[in-house]
Amino acid sequence: MGREKRLPDRSRRKFLKQTALAAAGCAFAPPLLLTASAVHAAQLELQGVDIQAAAQAKKLAANKDVTLTIMEPSGSLGNIKPVAERWSAATGIKIKYVEVPLEEIDQKMMLEAISKAGSFDLALPASFGLPDLVTSGIVHNLDELSGKYQPPGYTSDMLYTVGNYYKGRLYGYGTDGDTYVMFYLKDWLDNPDEKKRFADKHGYELQVPKTWEQLDQMMAFFHRPDRGMYGGALFRTRFFIAWEWWVRFHAKGYYPFGPGMKPQINNDAGVQALAELVAASKYLYPGARSNGLFENFQAFGQGGKFCNIGWGGTQKYLNSDKSSVKGELAFGPMPGGVVEGQFLSTPYFNWGWNYVVSSLSPNKEIAYLFTLYAVSPVESTIAIRDQNGYFDPFRKVHYKDPWIIRTYGEPFLAVHEASMANSMPDLYLRGHGEYFDALRENVQAADVGQKTPKQALNDAAKRWDKITDRMNRGSQQVQWDFLKSHYPPALRNRLKG
Amino acid sequence: MAGAAARATHSAGNHITERQDLMRERQLREAAIQEVGDEAVGPSCQRSGRYGAIARTIARRMPFEVALALPAQLTVLAVVLVPTLVVLWLSVTSWQPTQGIPWYKAEVVWLSNFVDLVQDADFVSAVLRTVFIVVLSAAVELFLAIGLALLFMEDWAWRRLAVSAIIIPMMIVPVDAANAFYMLFNDQGPLNYILSLLIGRTVQIDWLGDVHLALVPIILCEIWQWTPLMFLLMLTGLMNLPENQIRAAAVLGASPRRVFMRVILPLLMPVILLSLIVRSIEIFKLFDPVYIMTQGGPGNATETISMYMYHGAFMFFRMGYMAAAALMVLVVVITISAMLARPLMRH
Numbered sequence: 001m002g003r004e005k006r007l008p009d010r011s012r013r014k015f016l017k018q019t020a021l022a023a024a025g026c027a028f029a030p031p032l033l034l035t036a037s038a039v040h041a042a043q044l045e046l047q048g049v050d051i052q053a054a055a056q057a058k059k060l061a062a063n064k065d066v067t068l069t070i071m072e073p074s075g076s077l078g079n080i081k082p083v084a085e086r087w088s089a090a091t092g093i094k095i096k097y098v099e100v101p102l103e104e105i106d107q108k109m110m111l112e113a114i115s116k117a118g119s120f121d122l123a124l125p126a127s128f129g130l131p132d133l134v135t136s137g138i139v140h141n142l143d144e145l146s147g148k149y150q151p152p153g154y155t156s157d158m159l160y161t162v163g164n165y166y167k168g169r170l171y172g173y174g175t176d177g178d179t180y181v182m183f184y185l186k187d188w189l190d191n192p193d194e195k196k197r198f199a200d201k202h203g204y205e206l207q208v209p210k211t212w213e214q215l216d217q218m219m220a221f222f223h224r225p226d227r228g229m230y231g232g233a234l235f236r237t238r239f240f241i242a243w244e245w246w247v248r249f250h251a252k253g254y255y256p257f258g259p260g261m262k263p264q265i266n267n268d269a270g271v272q273a274l275a276e277l278v279a280a281s282k283y284l285y286p287g288a289r290s291n292g293l294f295e296n297f298q299a300f301g302q303g304g305k306f307c308n309i310g311w312g313g314t315q316k317y318l319n320s321d322k323s324s325v326k327g328e329l330a331f332g333p334m335p336g337g338v339v340e341g342q343f344l345s346t347p348y349f350n351w352g353w354n355y356v357v358s359s360l361s362p363n364k365e366i367a368y369l370f371t372l373y374a375v376s377p378v379e380s381t382i383a384i385r386d387q388n389g390y391f392d393p394f395r396k397v398h399y400k401d402p403w404i405i406r407t408y409g410e411p412f413l414a415v416h417e418a419s420m421a422n423s424m425p426d427l428y429l430r431g432h433g434e435y436f437d438a439l440r441e442n443v444q445a446a447d448v449g450q451k452t453p454k455q456a457l458n459d460a461a462k463r464w465d466k467i468t469d470r471m472n473r474g475s476q477q478v479q480w481d482f483l484k485s486h487y488p489p490a491l492r493n494r495l496k497g
Numbered sequence: 498m499a500g501a502a503a504r505a506t507h508s509a510g511n512h513i514t515e516r517q518d519l520m521r522e523r524q525l526r527e528a529a530i531q532e533v534g535d536e537a538v539g540p541s542c543q544r545s546g547r548y549g550a551i552a553r554t555i556a557r558r559m560p561f562e563v564a565l566a567l568p569a570q571l572t573v574l575a576v577v578l579v580p581t582l583v584v585l586w587l588s589v590t591s592w593q594p595t596q597g598i599p600w601y602k603a604e605v606v607w608l609s610n611f612v613d614l615v616q617d618a619d620f621v622s623a624v625l626r627t628v629f630i631v632v633l634s635a636a637v638e639l640f641l642a643i644g645l646a647l648l649f650m651e652d653w654a655w656r657r658l659a660v661s662a663i664i665i666p667m668m669i670v671p672v673d674a675a676n677a678f679y680m681l682f683n684d685q686g687p688l689n690y691i692l693s694l695l696i697g698r699t700v701q702i703d704w705l706g707d708v709h710l711a712l713v714p715i716i717l718c719e720i721w722q723w724t725p726l727m728f729l730l731m732l733t734g735l736m737n738l739p740e741n742q743i744r745a746a747a748v749l750g751a752s753p754r755r756v757f758m759r760v761i762l763p764l765l766m767p768v769i770l771l772s773l774i775v776r777s778i779e780i781f782k783l784f785d786p787v788y789i790m791t792q793g794g795p796g797n798a799t800e801t802i803s804m805y806m807y808h809g810a811f812m813f814f815r816m817g818y819m820a821a822a823a824l825m826v827l828v829v830v831i832t833i834s835a836m837l838a839r840p841l842m843r844h
């Protein structure tokens with residue numbers, strides 16, 4: 001309905017703009033101005049950008065049989081398909097889906113970079129893999145196309161965009177707000193007896209913790225395994241464990257790299273953060289070291305665990321009928337720290353899927369227009385509504401959609417929106433996987449007692465140094481400087497390194 | 498004598514006929530080649546005419562049987578030799594697809610990958626861990642297989658059904674078997690539940706998350722799935738042993754234990770060694786249970802060489818480094834196989 005109303009307005013504006021440009025062209029007719037006006041005429045308007053993108057794509061595909069192939073991580077089809085079907089209806093351009101396991105999509109794209117088979121036009125890699133994919137040559141740079149089509153203000157209500165860039169150049173559009181959020185059992189937090197006992201013991205009120213120190217104390221307080229109560233369900237498996245340490249470390253006031261890209265993860269703050277993580281493991285449920293992502297959802301959804309860490313997808317599960325803690329949760333941002341007497345908040349964006357265009361696609365321009373269409377305010381809202389898909393809110397408009405509010409619940413969305421707006425970026429460097437694997441392996445080795453925290457972080461730092469050298473220190477420094485400049489100002493001004 | 502002479506004459510006659518046939522065949526072949534060549538050599542295709550002449554020369558000089566086998570031989574060469582040469586090349590480069598350059602333009606680092614690998618604690622521990630798993634699993638599988646095979650030597654009721662039941666695990670897809678063991682050894686899984694019932698108090702052993710225990714489910718999964726194969730090999734071996742020697746030993750008063758140790762086992766040794774070689778090579782490639790159950794963790798407590806190389810090659814795309822690792826592993830596997838094969842040669 002709303003869309004039908006917008007159409008005449010847009011046509012009128014477009015007509016006026018094109019008339020003015022034509023008049024200017026006739027009056028002066030310098031070739032440069034003509035070129036500029038042609039580009040400007042193609043640029044879309046924010047209002048109804050999806051419809052305009054579809055119309056442009058339809059024009060480009062006229063008299064051609066175009067099919068766009070999307071390589072997507074398994075489980076995200078529920079998000080993509082409703083949007084793709086609307087696109088096909090509007091443009092006549094067919095969409096083919098290639099579904100790959102979610103943890104393998106970046107690998108499949110890298111293999112495509114080697115084989116150059118041209119098996120997809122668009123893909124949805126994890127945003128942390130973008131630097132490697134860009135340097136492999138498989139991802140098409142979107143600067144030119146975005147200059148041509150992207151309307152002004154298109155990204156202004158997006159809460160997190162740094163994952164779309166590599167060294168300041170645009171390579172994709174994030175379509176999933178994967179910031180970390182904390183989940184707590186509300187009953188336990190609000191229980192008057194527990195509140196009194198906790199306040200007597202620790203001298204402050206039992207409520208959603210602000211710092212890691214408070215969280216660790218609450219986990220220890222609630223950990224009563226003989227009564228089936230556990231302090232938490234935080235991840236201790238290899239793939240996830242380093243992310244928690246990452247936030248604990250930042251909350252102590254340091255960047256992971258110092259001057260000259262020298263790792264400072266093994267400084268005293270890092271070692272202390274790891275020692276605290278290891279100590280907190282005592283208060284977790286027994287499956288924490290072996291359960292993967294979905295087992296973690298299920299374990300926390302059964303109740304009996306004070307807290308958990310997760311994303312919007314976690315809330316989709318916990319707020320569904322599959323979970324016995326539905327409606328019984330309190331939410332909080334990632335705990336922060338106290339640095340030089342002042343509180344330091346450290347929300348963290350650490351996953352997310354990005355629409356990217358394959359450099360091997362014969363239809364790059366149409367593929368780009370699809371990304372513009374799919375990530376537009378209207379279409380991305382439709383995508384995020386899917387109860388079982390991965391995509392989470394990332395535009396301000398998403399938080400006002402009644403359907404999305406019903407799916408996630410208002411209390412969760414309030415915390416999520418604030419976290420998204422202030423998230424520090426993930427380590428978007430070439431070799432992200434290697435950096436993080438070195439960290440994961442060593443953090444886990446410390447957690448299971450194979451190494452001391454100092455040994456573990458020294459080993460990780462040594463490997464980081466080698467990786468940086470291998471990846472070219474100077475080149476990594478350029479991207480690291482770019483990343484540092486995109487930390488939220490509240491963090492940027494206080495982190496050392 | 499006359500008969501022998503007649504046979505010789507007849508044989509010589511046959512020989513002449515064969516030679517005549519061969520000559521006729523060659524003439525026909527040359528005529529055919531000439532015909533094709535003449536068609537190919539037109540005024541507008543002198544180059545193809547030149548190639549046609551070369552082809553004719555080769556065809557004339559090449560024995561017919563060689564010409565028949567050549568395509569297959571070239572295919573095998575391409576399939577085996579080309580990848581080997583690529584791996585050799587990559588092993589002396591630092592190539593990663595993330596560099597955005599093709600593999601044949603990779604920077605040559607000579608032997609530094611090999612030097613780094615020797616100093617890479619993760620690689621060395623992955624190799625040693627894999628060797629430990631190979632030795633333990635193969636030994637337990639062999640022990641169980643011989644025991645089971647001896648049980649099945651006698652004919653008894655339901656024997657065939659029991660054999661069918663025993664070999665079921667090896668027909669299961671390895672990923673499914675690994676998944677089953679993952680569920681079984683989960684901290685909330687049936688094993689802990691059964692142990693709790695037996696002991697009378699709650700048991701929550703974190704099998705897969707404990708650095709000292711995590712290899713146990715992986716090795717048990719491997720043994721459970723592949724003992725049946727070893728069992729079949731042993732059973733076949735035992736059933737084909739010469740009965741005379743076993744009977745003779747029994748008649749001469751040897752105890753069953755002595756018969757087994759001094760007669761059956763030595764006779765069975767070629768089968769045992771061959772089975773050990775096959776299984777060792779297979780276990781060396783162990784991947785599915787590790788990937789499904791622990792992903793190599795906790796820490797790197799269960800990282801086998803396959804898992805190490807999977808991480809390196811397909812998660813971090815260090816193709817050059819992993820090509821060098823693959824060559825070093827190849828040397829280890831060949832060494833182990835040669836050690837096992839040496840007694841086999843004697844047999």
